[in-house]
Amino acid sequence: MKSVADKLAEIGRDIVEQIKKDNFPAITFPLRSVSNIVFDEEEGVVKLGQKKVTRRANNIKQAKVFAQLLWIAAFAKTELLEKGRSCSLRDLYYNSFNDVKIKFEDQDESDNLVVELETILEVAREHFNIIPEEKSSIFGDLVIEYTMPVTHRGQRVSLTTDPDGKNIGLSLATAKFVDVNASMVIAIEKGAIFRRFVEEQVYKKLNAILIDTGGQAPRFTRMLIRRLNKELGLPVYVLTDADPWGMHIARVIISGSAISAHIPELATPDAKWLGIYATDIKKFGLPSIPLTQLDLHRLETMKRDPRYEDGLWRNQLEEFSKIKVKAELEAFSKYGLTAIIDKYLMKKIKELK
Amino acid sequence: MKSVADKLAEIGRDIVEQIKKDNFPAITFPLRSVSNIVFDEEEGVVKLGQKKVTRRANNIKQAKVFAQLLWIAAFAKTELLEKGRSCSLRDLYYNSFNDVKIKFEDQDESDNLVVELETILEVAREHFNIIPEEKSSIFGDLVIEYTMPVTHRGQRVSLTTDPDGKNIGLSLATAKFVDVNASMVIAIEKGAIFRRFVEEQVYKKLNAILIDTGGQAPRFTRMLIRRLNKELGLPVYVLTDADPWGMHIARVIISGSAISAHIPELATPDAKWLGIYATDIKKFGLPSIPLTQLDLHRLETMKRDPRYEDGLWRNQLEEFSKIKVKAELEAFSKYGLTAIIDKYLMKKIKELK
Numbered sequence: 100m101k102s103v104a105d106k107l108a109e110i111g112r113d114i115v116e117q118i119k120k121d122n123f124p125a126i127t128f129p130l131r132s133v134s135n136i137v138f139d140e141e142e143g144v145v146k147l148g149q150k151k152v153t154r155r156a157n158n159i160k161q162a163k164v165f166a167q168l169l170w171i172a173a174f175a176k177t178e179l180l181e182k183g184r185s186c187s188l189r190d191l192y193y194n195s196f197n198d199v200k201i202k203f204e205d206q207d208e209s210d211n212l213v214v215e216l217e218t219i220l221e222v223a224r225e226h227f228n229i230i231p232e233e234k235s236s237i238f239g240d241l242v243i244e245y246t247m248p249v250t251h252r253g254q255r256v257s258l259t260t261d262p263d264g265k266n267i268g269l270s271l272a273t274a275k276f277v278d279v280n281a282s283m284v285i286a287i288e289k290g291a292i293f294r295r296f297v298e299e300q301v302y303k304k305l306n307a308i309l310i311d312t313g314g315q316a317p318r319f320t321r322m323l324i325r326r327l328n329k330e331l332g333l334p335v336y337v338l339t340d341a342d343p344w345g346m347h348i349a350r351v352i353i354s355g356s357a358i359s360a361h362i363p364e365l366a367t368p369d370a371k372w373l374g375i376y377a378t379d380i381k382k383f384g385l386p387s388i389p390l391t392q393l394d395l396h397r398l399e400t401m402k403r404d405p406r407y408e409d410g411l412w413r414n415q416l417e418e419f420s421k422i423k424v425k426a427e428l429e430a431f432s433k434y435g436l437t438a439i440i441d442k443y444l445m446k447k448i449k450e451l452k
Numbered sequence: 453m454k455s456v457a458d459k460l461a462e463i464g465r466d467i468v469e470q471i472k473k474d475n476f477p478a479i480t481f482p483l484r485s486v487s488n489i490v491f492d493e494e495e496g497v498v499k500l501g502q503k504k505v506t507r508r509a510n511n512i513k514q515a516k517v518f519a520q521l522l523w524i525a526a527f528a529k530t531e532l533l534e535k536g537r538s539c540s541l542r543d544l545y546y547n548s549f550n551d552v553k554i555k556f557e558d559q560d561e562s563d564n565l566v567v568e569l570e571t572i573l574e575v576a577r578e579h580f581n582i583i584p585e586e587k588s589s590i591f592g593d594l595v596i597e598y599t600m601p602v603t604h605r606g607q608r609v610s611l612t613t614d615p616d617g618k619n620i621g622l623s624l625a626t627a628k629f630v631d632v633n634a635s636m637v638i639a640i641e642k643g644a645i646f647r648r649f650v651e652e653q654v655y656k657k658l659n660a661i662l663i664d665t666g667g668q669a670p671r672f673t674r675m676l677i678r679r680l681n682k683e684l685g686l687p688v689y690v691l692t693d694a695d696p697w698g699m700h701i702a703r704v705i706i707s708g709s710a711i712s713a714h715i716p717e718l719a720t721p722d723a724k725w726l727g728i729y730a731t732d733i734k735k736f737g738l739p740s741i742p743l744t745q746l747d748l749h750r751l752e753t754m755k756r757d758p759r760y761e762d763g764l765w766r767n768q769l770e771e772f773s774k775i776k777v778k779a780e781l782e783a784f785s786k787y788g789l790t791a792i793i794d795k796y797l798m799k800k801i802k803e804l805k
Binding site: 185187191196232248251254256264265291295300313431 | 531536537538539540542543544545546547549550583585587589598600601603604607609613614615616617618619620621622623624642643644647648650651653666739780782783784785786787788789
């Protein structure tokens with residue numbers, strides 16, 4: 100596979116060639132708009148369709164945007180990848196103040212062009228070291244070897260050394276997997292339940308790698324979940340609250356999100372939703388909370404989403420509409436602090452296997 | 453020092469004694485209300501004053517609340533501390549469903565009584581293993597030894613092994629410090645700058661422990677900063693955006709917050725604010741952003757706060773009111789990605805020493 104730095108160099112060479120031939124340089128890439136976002140039922144992921152757009156430097160307004168895009172590409176290659184540095188979207192924006200010819204009107208402009216560069220390269224910006232701040236963490240029987248930053252290249256650590264969970268940042272998400280003994284991955288919506296699972300040694304009982312997604316899984320976390328599934332062949336289970344938002348957290352890990360439909364590496368179509376299902380609320384006699392107006396509105400939106408046309412997902416949406424209540428993972432604490440493991444998790448995983 | 457479990461047992465014994473003497477049992481503790489929150493200028497911290505309140509089981513309504521408070525105390529001792537488990541405020545609430553006699557109306561009720569128990573014990577709830585989800589992280593030349601959970605007791609790790617930073621959770625915040633080579637602590641408001649400092653090896657250049665507070669520092673982080681300062685004698689510097697919110701992040705680390713005025717262990721009066729000061733915006737020619745209505749309102753509130761009557765703090769508030777702009781830490785990227793270190797951090801620390 101070509102490295103991102105190679106792909107960036109290729110874009111540069113291609114544009115130089117076009118200019119040498121006395122053409123206005125142009126770049127063609129998939130259109131990122133609602134009309135071109137499709138749910139590929141066979142693959143089970145959200146992706147961009149066949150429509151293309153061409154960015155061309157043939158008038159003054161276009162020429163400026165074209166130059167800005169190339170400035171970002173050059174910055175990513177020379178300042179970040181080649182120097183082994185990372186930065187945030189905000190850093191990139193402020194860095195552009197260096198060059199008076201590039202001037203972005205505001206950060207939205209530079210953010211949008213970073214997304215455009217992702218679309219052109221078909222990789223997440225995390226791969227050219229533009230990284231977000233969201234925190235999510237991991238614990239389990241897996242030894243990794245860091246590839247960056249340079250100070251840590253080649254160092255190995257086990258993901259069982261840190262009972263608070265290891266941060267899933269740039270270094271962990273891009274590390275090599277060198278020794279794996281776990282046989283599954285359980286991604287959990289909230290830190291409190293993740294910690295319970297660490298304390299109760301679910302990683303031993305089920306031989307599982309545990310991940311705290313911290314709500315909607317950040318992109319690094321989705322990249323890492325996919326890698327654990329694709330590179331190591333580990334089955335992935337997603338455990339969420341029993342509410343429309345929890346369902347969507349699971350669905351985004353499995354199928355990707357509309358906003359990142361241009362990046363294939365952020366979905367794990369083989370992952371399975373472990374519940375809590377709407378139907379489990381009654382089944383387990385869980386304390387429940389009435390759905391709010393916002394929850395009900397969210398349910399209706401989800402009913403129109405092609406990702407929810409399918410059997411289980413459809414049924415659970417219908418059940419929520421019927422029972423009009425929701426329940427949280429912590430609701431199992433009604434039966435004691437370890438009930439979520441003994442009464443629910445163990446059984447459910449057997450059922451889904 | 454008495455352990456929290458011992459303190460809890462003492463409360464229990466005291467109440468049994470009162471009942472044996474045929475009295476309605478009662479507990480007296482400091483009043484937590486605005487009228488009893490004072491800024492102790494000598495110590496430089498926010499604390500509770502001399503007013504007391506007594507919770508007594510002498511009528512039906514009071515008896516219920518009294519019983520709920522004791523139920524929480526018993527739960528903390530027997531289910532959490534003695535079993536080496538932790539839980540969230542939400543877990544605790546759901547757990548109360550176990551016991552029909554205890555029934556809280558909603559989570560606010562149980563949350564409030566947890567705070568009351570903190571006030572009685574004069575320790576943060578984190579010490580009786582009721583923990584929050586906020587994430588913050590640390591990197592630096594310090595070896596720690598975990599004391600919990602039991603699976604990790606006695607294990608040692610260096611805080612330099614993880615380039616994404618180690619999560620500051622219950623296990624890290626309560627670990628022993630066994631080997632320290634760092635000579636200062638730098639707490640930073642945002643992850644992007646924290647990561648920059650790790651990549652550029654500020655921990656070596658300044659021999660510093662780096663902490664990402666992730667915005668307002670979570671309580672575990674404030675506990676840990678205080679421990680690094682008090683137990684190891686390390687000077688602490690706080691680096692924030694140049695805006696009213698950044699100033700307040702620094703001030704809360706130094707002096708504590710009104711909401712946790714009942715817990716002395718969450719403030720580090722010796723810590724110093726490293727800027728970015730309002731006066732630095734012009735001095736360093738930083739790209740700036742106009743203050744919003746919300747920012748201006750916040751400034752006015754801060755001007756009435758006794759924590760901001762002091763020289764530097766007062767002057768910087770006045771400067772913000774005058775210049776009516778703010779600047780972020782990333783604004784230094786105008787001069788290149790490492791400018792914040794070379795042009796600002798190194799100089800400022802020398803000035804403050």
